[in-house]
Amino acid sequence: MRTLLLSGAGRKLLGSLLCTVSVAACGPAPEGGAPEKGQEEGTTAQPVVYGTDDRQDVYAHPNATLRARAMESTVALMRASSMTTDAQGRVTFNASTLQSAYGLCSSERFLTDLTPAFCSGTLIDDNLVLTAGHCISTCGDTRFVFNFYRSAAGQMQPVTSADVFSCSSVVVRKQTSGTPNLDYAIVRLDRAATPRFNPAPIRAGNAAMPVGSKVTVIGSGSGIPFKIDAGGSVRDARPSSLDFFVASTDTFGGNSGSGVYENTDYTVAGILVRGETDYVSNGSCSIVNVCAETGCRGEDITYVRPAVSDYCAVAGSQRLCGTTNPPPSIKFNFTATNTSNATVNTTNQAVTLAAGQTIRFGTCSVDGATGTGDTYLRLTNSAGTSVASNDDSCGVLSFASFTATTAGTYTIRAGCYSNGSCSGTVAYTVQ
Template sequence: LTSVAPVYGTGTRQLTSVAPKVVYGDDDRRDWHELDSSDSDDALALGLLENSIMAHIFRSDLGSPDSDGVYRMLDDYPDSFRLGPSRNLCPNQKFLQHPRLSYCSATLVGNSHVITAAHCVWNQMLCDDAAFVFNYYVTGYDDNGNPTFPAITRNEVFFCKSVSTNYREDSSGYSSGTDIAYITLDRAVPGRTPATYHKTLVRTTPRQKLLMIGFPDGLPAKVEAGGKVTDIGADTGFESFLASTDAFGGNSGSGVFDEDGTMIGVLVRGATDYVQSGGCTVVNELPNSDGGEGIIYVDRVVSLTNPVPPPSSSPGRSCEAALSIDASSAFSVDIADTSLGVGPSSYDASLCLDTAFGGAGPVFWIKLDGVRPGNELDLTTCGFDTDLSVFEGSCSSLSMAACDGDSGSCSVDYGSSIDDFVPKADTQYYIVVGGYGGESGAATLTGTYSSTDPEPPNPTSKRYVECGRRNRCSEEPKWADVDEKHEVRCCADER
């Protein structure tokens, strides 16, 4: 399965190149209006489609509702964006006039939770731009041959609040982890019945019949009930299996169900969708026996539904539990993993415009003790595509003081650097190290001062004493209260 590329969505803004899927045997995809509610199999599919199948649409493509609370993005949909013209399909192909609005597919599995493919939304930045939408299906056609839809109102639109997954992609496009994600929505979904899913491994069987519902190539929802299992996935440790489902780019995240309507998997990857036929393109049709659509066993999501929080004693996981370091002189801190903590409630990226600062995802917190007021401090993080920011104040009342995205001069690309930052007296500072787009990894933070002889910030209450005077000790210069003795304050090796 690992040799088959993941299939990405089809919204108007692409996050990465599309690696599409294919039709096996006959094209079995059907619309909502083609289902027969008197047929038990169709009735099962209708219930799932209306209650638990959601389109993943970019918020920017969704737009805003009108004064009546209705989203109008499908009204007067541009002809050039419809499937036929945008794919240069031959006239005998299906769904030529259908819009291509969605990016991926998802399934409601709880009052406020959905399951999807992780490559569709695997970090907080992608989550922040994701809407999950009901009612994106075709109810019939108008006099001009264009599809009609039920109303999509505020009640059918939900937004991604957070994402839980162990899937990661690096800047080169390589991925790791399991391609499945558990999404928490911004609010509970009323009046709909979530799908049930296997929370422990239930292996498929060869040629087992499957039902898949999703949004192929960004089209309105399609029901596909002609697929069968072609490989149960023993060689993957039963992480995934293969099937002959008719799936396309945009089906990523589609729920795959057994004959009882229980969700058994999530579609994540497949083969090529379209091929040239003369001067136009047609759906790529392969024998059912060649079925190679990759489906993750859904039980793999269980470890993500109740993630184990880091121990309360873990330094770096929050402002209150920040790793304290001595910043009275040059310092260097090796961070094994920046994904330990949760970031601040907000960032002010205007402090570092044009530096590709993301301000999203997991972070590592560092508390600077003993900074030199009035002395320029240069900060650098290296290791991966880091975000670096400085906050000041107490943990209950932080304000951002500086930030940088990728101005660093590390041996790796996109390190971060904040130069000539001048700490103030009587102010607590925190360093927050994260990654662009929610990326995480190992990093090294270094801090150096441009001078070793700062001016006193408040000469009336403190005086500057130079340890090492008269060759009595060799420590760095430090501050001392006026009533403190030089030897007691500064010299550790001799009194």
């Protein structure tokens, strides 16, 4: 299928890209062109079906391991306004049906499924979720919902407040174009999801996916309860860049951020990020866009290894990094006011980088980093040109990374958003 892609800006004004409807919120917009599937922050690109529509509800899928990945490791990203919790902790969802949200013809599948999700994700450690970078740039009011699947025909698995998690911080995030073309984020939840839920294993190494190999996507395409699509295959592995691979997965908007599994050991090989258009007009209603198995553009899937490597460069995890100790960091303190987004009146720290070295710096997400107020960090090169900056990576605190293409002396400039006042400790690592 095709995937829906959404990417975008939104820093301070992290608006809800889903519909802001009180009871009948619409689901993720269909994708089109080359953007991604997500719906959080910007551009849209939709999913499509290749050959046979292989999507199946969780209860109906014959593979026990894939059912377990859906039930134990998969999350739907939703807005807080997309759900209601009663006094007993039972959660109900505020959203339109798939048919209503997309104006689908009565011939289409899953018409009565609700559409509250805007992206998908995968639990990869006790309190870490892997998703697409375009799905989340700041924590905002995003909720990470487990158990969003059908347990039998016409029956939803009950969801309670214990299944709903908030975002504590966006630990790493990258959304680039060109080569490499990367789109990923790893989010720290407000509490551990284990042992009730189980992290999905990550594919070892960084080898290209073999062309023709089968892959599975699990997530909330078009915002509906989790579906398992095990019928995709790799078309283009992009071995020279290892940034993303292209596959014929049946995926839609809302599948952005979904875990993509290789079908041998069922480890996470990538993150669904963009693809073909989801739906096309058929008279007065719309139908799924169907391509030949080898037709259309295919769905783009970011390799998982860059995201994990990025995470392990700033944080620790026995499961992901082989150590619970974060890498050693260098720190400096600052107090600032009237810095106009870290362009004047800043506290500065010079750092020498060799070509190919990566610096990760923040008032959050790096060991020893802290902040009070709305911090803003900027990195400039020897000419004084800004090469990286960040405002709200973790709430109102900041984190950014930069890989030097040329050796030189760079400067971290610590300041505050706009002309406010703030203070803290900037911590940074060089890899």
